[in-house]
Each structure stands twice: as structure tokens, then as C-alpha cells.
Amino acid sequence: MTPTPPKTTCLTCRLSDLCLPFGLQIDEVETLEIIIKNKRPLRLGELLFTKDEQCLGLFAVKTGSFRRFVINTEGVEQTLGFYLPGELIGLDALFDGNFTCSVDALETSSVCELPLTRLNELCAKIPNLQYQLTRILSKEITTNHEQMFLLSNNSAKIKVATFLLMLSKRYGALGYSHTHFNLSMPRQNIASFLGLSNETISRQLTLLCKENIISVNQRAIQITDLSLLQAVIEPCHSH
Amino acid sequence: MTPTPPKTTCLTCRLSDLCLPFGLQIDEVETLEIIIKNKRPLRLGELLFTKDEQCLGLFAVKTGSFRRFVINTEGVEQTLGFYLPGELIGLDALFDGNFTCSVDALETSSVCELPLTRLNELCAKIPNLQYQLTRILSKEITTNHEQMFLLSNNSAKIKVATFLLMLSKRYGALGYSHTHFNLSMPRQNIASFLGLSNETISRQLTLLCKENIISVNQRAIQITDLSLLQAVIEPCHSH
DNA sequence: CGTTGTTTTGACACTAGTCAATGGGTGTGG
DNA sequence: CCACACCCATTGACTAGTGTCAAAACAACG
Numbered sequence: 001m002t003p004t005p006p007k008t009t010c011l012t013c014r015l016s017d018l019c020l021p022f023g024l025q026i027d028e029v030e031t032l033e034i035i036i037k038n039k040r041p042l043r044l045g046e047l048l049f050t051k052d053e054q055c056l057g058l059f060a061v062k063t064g065s066f067r068r069f070v071i072n073t074e075g076v077e078q079t080l081g082f083y084l085p086g087e088l089i090g091l092d093a094l095f096d097g098n099f100t101c102s103v104d105a106l107e108t109s110s111v112c113e114l115p116l117t118r119l120n121e122l123c124a125k126i127p128n129l130q131y132q133l134t135r136i137l138s139k140e141i142t143t144n145h146e147q148m149f150l151l152s153n154n155s156a157k158i159k160v161a162t163f164l165l166m167l168s169k170r171y172g173a174l175g176y177s178h179t180h181f182n183l184s185m186p187r188q189n190i191a192s193f194l195g196l197s198n199e200t201i202s203r204q205l206t207l208l209c210k211e212n213i214i215s216v217n218q219r220a221i222q223i224t225d226l227s228l229l230q231a232v233i234e235p236c237h238s239h
Numbered sequence: 240m241t242p243t244p245p246k247t248t249c250l251t252c253r254l255s256d257l258c259l260p261f262g263l264q265i266d267e268v269e270t271l272e273i274i275i276k277n278k279r280p281l282r283l284g285e286l287l288f289t290k291d292e293q294c295l296g297l298f299a300v301k302t303g304s305f306r307r308f309v310i311n312t313e314g315v316e317q318t319l320g321f322y323l324p325g326e327l328i329g330l331d332a333l334f335d336g337n338f339t340c341s342v343d344a345l346e347t348s349s350v351c352e353l354p355l356t357r358l359n360e361l362c363a364k365i366p367n368l369q370y371q372l373t374r375i376l377s378k379e380i381t382t383n384h385e386q387m388f389l390l391s392n393n394s395a396k397i398k399v400a401t402f403l404l405m406l407s408k409r410y411g412a413l414g415y416s417h418t419h420f421n422l423s424m425p426r427q428n429i430a431s432f433l434g435l436s437n438e439t440i441s442r443q444l445t446l447l448c449k450e451n452i453i454s455v456n457q458r459a460i461q462i463t464d465l466s467l468l469q470a471v472i473e474p475c476h477s478h
Numbered sequence: 479c480g481t482t483g484t485t486t487t488g489a490c491a492c493t494a495g496t497c498a499a500t501g502g503g504t505g506t507g508g
Numbered sequence: 509c510c511a512c513a514c515c516c517a518t519t520g521a522c523t524a525g526t527g528t529c530a531a532a533a534c535a536a537c538g
Binding site: 186187188198199201202203205206218 | 515516517518519
């Protein structure tokens with residue numbers, strides 16, 4: 001009974017400036033648009049792809065959110081990242097053509113698929129597209145470095161605060177409120193992502209509440225004092 | 240008094256299959272070679288570049304080793320990665336043209352410089368080169384994911400064992416022994432990289448020695464039982 | 479041979495993990 | 509409409525693993 005999503009084009013998509021079309025001429029966007037395949041929306045928990053599967057295309061998040069994870073030898077899931085609208089999924093597979101992680105939907109979510117062979121053809125024809133893809137790959141590396149910095153350094157409090165600020169920033173860039181948002185993932189995923197236990201996530205959120213920095217109601221987060229939250233992570237910032 | 244390094248070309252460089260020329264035709268490699276600038280070797284501690292500096296080119300490690308790091312607001316250095324011969328430095332700067340980290344030499348080391356504007360021109364002309372650059376960017380993302388997995392999950396023992404195995408693999412790929420090698424970085428850098436204290440690094444190395452898995456003499460590491468070392472990290476492996 | 483920087487070792491403290499129990503929302507079926 | 513079950517989140521008690529601080533051992537260097 002899921003309603004058919006409105007057929008948006010890259011030209012009318014409000015995400016296009018965050019996504020692959022950024023920096024392209026209108027006629028170039030129109031050419032890109034032709035190769036895009038719209039997949040049916042995925043529901044909570046449905047897999048977009050699994051690790052070691054052959055990569056036939058990249059995915060751009062249109063609506064909803066996704067989670068990247070791997071499963072270790074003991075069967076425990078390790079969450080490695082989250083994807084919000086406008087973000088590209090599958091960049092790690094460009095190396096040898098296979099996905100190195102699994103990705104599932106955190107809620108009802110939809111993606112645009114960019115078939116690899118056609119994307120490569122197009123990149124060869126449109127230098128701006130190749131350029132933008134390279135920029136996105138490079139940005140992903142920078143984001144990873146920031147995550148590694150966060151993981152290797154910091155206390156639980158700083159990790160949780162940074163996580164909230166990161167989401168705030170990403171939601172803000174999407175045009176949503178950067179002080180009120182709903183977490184689409186359970187505590188367990190945040191914990192795994194930050195290298196903490198879910199009990200610690202709970203406790204840190206409770207502490208931030210008691211300091212009147214945020215207020216939490218289940219998955220709903222409100223940042224009541226953004227500057228105080230930024231002050232929490234101050235000692236770990238690089239300059 | 241540093242001796243002038245022998246003027247190697249990409250065609251005769253034994254690293255070329257690990258580096259940017261991989262997959263190129265001979266005439267393509269010859270074209271690539273023209274744009275490469277040889278910089279004077281750097282000594283221990285010398286900076287290749289610093290964070291926020293404008294990126295004029297990428298660097299490929301020719302000899303020695305480098306360290307990527309940032310400095311936080313309290314002045315503490317956080318090591319984020321190491322570069323061995325054949326590896327490309329500066330990929331994070333392709334996003335907006337500025338380096339996001341600083342890089343210094345861990346020993347007397349040399350690099351080939353690839354000026355960005357000329358590299359971009361060449362990528363437009365040689366599809367194989369563009370393809371290889373994309374592959375290298377993607378591989379860097381996968382490597383980052385592995386590092387994030389390591390950092391967010393694991394005990395000090397597993398981190399140290401994984402670090403040793405990672406070096407073993409990289410030295411092996413370079414044609415060096417994968418059971419005997421010298422660490423080019425002090426314990427403090429390893430500690431910072433793994434999100435541990437340097438005392439913990441010492442203690443874990445001592446423990447691995449007592450279990451007859453490795454032997455350590457200052458910076459010299461010998462892996463005496465590779466399969467035991469692999470067994471140490473078994474529970475954290477993904478499948 | 480002394481100086482300096484790095485590594486190792488020891489003692490202790492503290493953060494975060496584990497285990498267990500409780501609380502709260504949501505959805506289903508009687 | 510309510511009762512129950514289930515899942516997720518929270519809280520508490522306790523423990524284990526690392527960090528911190530300090531001192532000693534060691535290597536490199538002038």
C-alpha cells in the first residue's frame with residue numbers, strides 16, 4: 001500500500017545541489033537523468049545490498065535514511081555509518097566492483113540508482129560529472145578522517161555530543177531544522193557506530209538533558225543550547 | 240650531505256604497480272612521467288604540508304614513510320594514518336583544494352609530486368589514468384572503513400595485533416619481509432593512531448612477546464608466529 | 479660520559495562495559 | 509476498549525580494561 005513516489009527529476013529535485021548533479025550545466029543534468037533508475041522504496045530493515053555482492057550501480061538517497069554495517073565472525077553487527085538524503089552510497093565498491101559493507105534502510109526510504117557502466121560512459125563524456133564524482137569521493141575520505149579522529153580520541157560524552165552536532169549539521173544542510181530532529185536509528189546503532197555500549201549512549205543523553213543542553217523524548221532530539229553543545233566538544237577540535 | 244637519489248622513472252620504478260601507473264599502457268606511463276616533479280628528500284619530522292594549506296599537487300611516496308596528523312585545540316597531535324612507499328598522499332584535498340591534515344616524514348623519505356592542474360589535464364586525456372585514480376580513492380575509503388571498524392570495536396590487544404598485521408601485509412606487498420620489519424614511528428604515534436596510550440602499546444607488545452607470538456627489540460618487530468597473531472584478531476573479523 | 483628522548487614497568491584511579499532489572503511505547507488480539 | 513506481549517530505552521550495581529602519573533631502564537647522540 002506504499003504510495004507511488006512522485007516521479008522527481010534531477011532538475012526539480014531539491015537535493016541536486018548536494019548530490020551528483022552539483023556543478024553540472026542544465027543539459028548535462030538532463031543527460032545524467034536519463035540513466036537514473038528509480039527503485040521501489042525500501043522498508044525498515046530491508047537491505048539495499050550486502051557485503052561482497054557485485055556492485056552494479058551507485059545509489060543516491062532520495063528520502064529516508066540508511067545504515068552501513070558489517071557482521072563480525074561472532075554474528076554481531078557493527079554499524080559503520082549513516083546515509084541521509086543527497087548522499088551517495090557504494091563509493092567503496094568502485095575499487096574492485098564489490099560492496100565492502102552491507103546497507104539497510106532505517107525507515108521507509110528511497111534511492112536513485114546510477115548504473116555503473118552508464119555512469120562511467122557519462123563521466124568520460126562530461127568532465128564536470130567526473131570532477132564532481134572525484135570531489136564526492138574525496139569528501140567521503142575527509143568525513144572518514146573526522147570519524148577516525150572522533151573514535152580514537154575521545155570520551156563518551158564528546159562522542160555523543162559530536163554525533164548530535166554532526167546530525168544537526170547534516171539535517172540543517174538539507175533544509176530541515178538543525179535543533180529539532182528525530183533519530184531514525186535505535187540507540188544500539190549509535191552505540192556501535194561510536195564504539196560505545198547502548199547503556200552508555202542512554203546515560204550520556206540523560207546527562208546532556210540534565211545540563212539543559214538537549215532534551216530527549218525517545219527518538220526525538222531537541223538541541224536547546226547549541227553553543228553549550230559545541231562547548232562540550234571544544235577540547236577535541238582540531239585547528 | 241644527503242646523496243642525490245637515483246633519478247628513477249615510473250617505467251623502471253618497482254612501485255609502479257602499486258601506484259598511479261597501474262593499468263596504464265607504456266606510452267601512457269611515459270606521458271604521466273613527464274609531469275612528475277622530484278622533490279628533495281625530507282628528513283625525520285620535516286613537514287610535507289600542513290593542514291589548510293592549498294594543495295598544488297598529490298604526492299606518491301617513493302622511499303621512507305610519512306605520518307598524517309592533526310593538532311587539537313589543546314595542542315596535542317592526533318595521528319590519523321601512515322603512508323608507505325607506493326601510496327598516494329593528499330587525496331582528501333581533491334574536495335576543495337586544501338589539505339585537511341598535516342603530513343610529516345617519519346624518517347628520511349622522498350616523494351614524487353604530481354601537480355594537480357597537469358594531473359587533471361592528463362586524466363581527461365587518459366581514461367585509464369582517471370580510472371586508476373578513482374580506484375585509489377575508493378580503496379582509500381575502504382581502508383578508512385576498516386580503520387573505523389578497528390577503532391570502534393576492539394580491545395587494546397586486538398588493535399595492536401591488527402596494527403602489526405596491517406604493517407606486515409603492506410610491507411609484504413612492497414616485497415619486503417612480512418615477518419621482520421622496523422617500525423618507523425615511535426610508540427606515541429601508534430598509540431594516538433589506535434586511540435590508546437603509549438603505555439598500553441608497550442604493555443600489549445610485551446604481552447604478545449610473552450605469548451611467543453612476536454619478539455620486539457625497540458623499533459624492530461619480528462612476527463614469530465603469524466597464525467597465532469591472526470588468531471588474536473579472529474573474533475573481530477567481519478565476513 | 480653525561481644529556482636527552484623513548485620505552486618499559488608499577489601503582490592507582492576512573493571511565494565505560496556487563497549483567498540484570500525496571501520502565502515506557504506500540505501494536506495485537508480478545 | 510483494555511490486557512498483554514514485545515521491543516527498546518533507562519537505570520543501578522558491579523567489574524574490567526585503560527588511562528594517568530611517576531619512576532626506572534635503555535638507546536642514541538654529542
